[in-house]
Amino acid sequence: MTARLCLIRHGETDWNVARRIQGHTDIPLNHTGLEQARLLAQSLADEQFDAIYSSDLGRARQTAEAVAHRLHLPVRLDPLLRERHYGDFQALTYDEARARFPEAYTHFETRVPDADFPGGGESLNVFLARVRDALNRIADAHPGGSVLVATHGGVLDMAHRVAADLPLEKRRDFPISNATVNWLMREDGDWRILVWDERSHLDRALDELP
Numbered sequence: 479m480t481a482r483l484c485l486i487r488h489g490e491t492d493w494n495v496a497r498r499i500q501g502h503t504d505i506p507l508n509h510t511g512l513e514q515a516r517l518l519a520q521s522l523a524d525e526q527f528d529a530i531y532s533s534d535l536g537r538a539r540q541t542a543e544a545v546a547h548r549l550h551l552p553v554r555l556d557p558l559l560r561e562r563h564y565g566d567f568q569a570l571t572y573d574e575a576r577a578r579f580p581e582a583y584t585h586f587e588t589r590v591p592d593a594d595f596p597g598g599g600e601s602l603n604v605f606l607a608r609v610r611d612a613l614n615r616i617a618d619a620h621p622g623g624s625v626l627v628a629t630h631g632g633v634l635d636m637a638h639r640v641a642a643d644l645p646l647e648k649r650r651d652f653p654i655s656n657a658t659v660n661w662l663m664r665e666d667g668d669w670r671i672l673v674w675d676e677r678s679h680l681d682r683a684l685d686e687l688p
Contacts, residue, residue, distance in 0.1 A: 484525070490683075518680075650688075
């Protein structure tokens with residue numbers, strides 16, 4: 479059985495604009511992000527989804543709720559769809575994190591798979607396992623169906639690597655923008671990308687991730 483997942487990164491927040499690391503910090507959408515969520519909902523109005531799932535963090539939930547309102551579906555909140563936990567990097571800008579924790583930032587920037595963060599957080603290996611498990615669990619629950627998943631940039635990074643069979647160490651060379659549309663399909667246990675970073679419904683979309 480096949481399952482199709484429409485993965486959405488949340489709309490823009492003020493911390494996205496400031497290049498401040500959000501992680502598990504619960505930051506709401508800004509004015510632009512709310513408008514992006516509205517336009518996203520409009521663009522998906524003719525889709526037939528079996529369910530809508532969302533990270534339980536507010537920025538993803540607000541984005542999911544805009545689509546859910548349009549399609550008259552409930553939103554199922556799932557903490558496994560949260561952004562990566564960045565430990566003490568959270569609430570810092572990327573420049574501040576580099577200055578305060580130079581060694582840890584080098585591990586982060588060079589994508590060392592088993593490196594975590596000062597103050598805890600998740601290594602790439604741990605994060606990848608969480609995201610893969612969440613996607614497979616959703617696909618298992620909706621065989622033959624289509625599901626909307628509102629989540630975060632880091633989760634989309636892991637999802638793309640799962641579907642494209644890319645190593646964690648490889649520097650990102652694909653976009654991950656606010657409120658764009660990304661379709662994955664799982665068939666016979668294997669994931670593949672159908673559409674990535676479709677943005678025709680948006681005037682602009684920020685991709686500030688490293």
